[in-house]
Amino acid sequence: MKKKIILAVIAGAAMLLPIACTNQAPAPESGAATLDELFATRRSIRSYDASKTISAEEVRTLLTAAQQAPSWANTQTSRYYVAVSPEKVAAAKECIGERNAQNVAGAPVIIVSTFVKGQSGFGRGQAVNEVGEGWGAYDNGLSNAYLILKAREMGFDTLIMGFRESDRLRALFAIPEGEEVMAVIALGYRAGEPNQPRHKSLDEIAKFF
Numbered sequence: 156m157k158k159k160i161i162l163a164v165i166a167g168a169a170m171l172l173p174i175a176c177t178n179q180a181p182a183p184e185s186g187a188a189t190l191d192e193l194f195a196t197r198r199s200i201r202s203y204d205a206s207k208t209i210s211a212e213e214v215r216t217l218l219t220a221a222q223q224a225p226s227w228a229n230t231q232t233s234r235y236y237v238a239v240s241p242e243k244v245a246a247a248k249e250c251i252g253e254r255n256a257q258n259v260a261g262a263p264v265i266i267v268s269t270f271v272k273g274q275s276g277f278g279r280g281q282a283v284n285e286v287g288e289g290w291g292a293y294d295n296g297l298s299n300a301y302l303i304l305k306a307r308e309m310g311f312d313t314l315i316m317g318f319r320e321s322d323r324l325r326a327l328f329a330i331p332e333g334e335e336v337m338a339v340i341a342l343g344y345r346a347g348e349p350n351q352p353r354h355k356s357l358d359e360i361a362k363f364f
């Protein structure tokens with residue numbers, strides 16, 4: 156009888172846990188995080204818990220999600236360079252400016268996102284329209300979006316950084332000249348709760364006809 160009561164108390168506490176951690180997306184195994192929950196809890200994180208690690212296998216899961224993103228004529232030109240060893244992570248953090256480096260000091264993984272030029276938005280070697288290489292950047296951003304939302308679903312946090320030194324990153328990761336270096340993405344676990352950004356009203360960004 157006593158054993159039954161103890162088990163019931165443990166089960167009850169386990170049920171309450173997700174409620175207590177309101178800003179944490181549910182674990183992926185639960186499959187319970189809706190897209191709206193991911194949108195609500197994903198934020199740019201500028202303070203990371205240095206005691207927590209993320210495995211290369213977990214990063215592979217994120218990259219597999221990124222591969223599901225649409226791309227111009229299925230050209231799939233996005234490429235990722237992943238620093239997981241402490242030495243490479245430290246070296247990559249030296250290529251993102253002082254402020255960004257401070258903000259992601261505790262992040263265990265740094266990902267550099269690039270795209271192969273001259274393919275997305277191109278046909279027979281010519282830009283199909285005025286956007287040119289912008290379509291490769293567009294595809295890369297979509298791919299990044301899938302990655303950061305999958306990261307949130309897995310309970311991770313991210314910071315996309317456009318302030319970075321592309322030449323140093325190119326040398327550090329041996330990125331070919333035919334690829335454009337885009338964002339650097341820090342990956343880790345939040346150490347505190349972020350500020351909520353102000354969003355423009357819908358009427359400022361959309362017109363219906």
Ligand SMILES: Cc1cc2nc3c(=O)[nH]c(=O)nc-3n(C[C@H](O)[C@H](O)[C@H](O)COP(=O)(O)O)c2cc1C
Pocket residue numbers: 197198199200201255258314315316317318319338352
């Ligand atoms: C292309 C791009 C570049 C960014 N570069 C930086 C950066 O270098 N440093 C930084 O702290 N945040 C950077 N951000 C994060 C934005 O500031 C952030 O997404 C925005 O303020 C909205 O906040 P939220 O992501 O929490 O919704 C960047 C975001 C994007 C999409």
